[in-house]
Amino acid sequence: MADALLGGAFLSASLQILLDRLASPEAVKCSMIDAEVKQFSNQAVKEWLKQVKDAAYEVEDLMRTSIDML
16 A cells, blocks of 8 residues: 555656646747747648637736736
8 A cells, every 4th residue: 555655646746747847938938939830831730829829818918907907
C-alpha cells in the first residue's frame, strides 16, 4: 500500500511539472511562432490561430471590464 501511495505521489508531482512546463510562456511563445509560420501552408492552422487570437481578445476585454468595475 505504501508503494502505491508513493507511486501516486510521484506521478502527481511529475504531471504537475509537465503541466507547468507546457503552460510556460516560452512553450506558448514557441507554439505561436510555429503556428504563425505554418498558417501560410496549412488552412487548419490558420483557422486555429484565428480562434486563439479571437479568444485572447475576448479575455482582454473581460479583464478590462473587470478592472473597470473595481
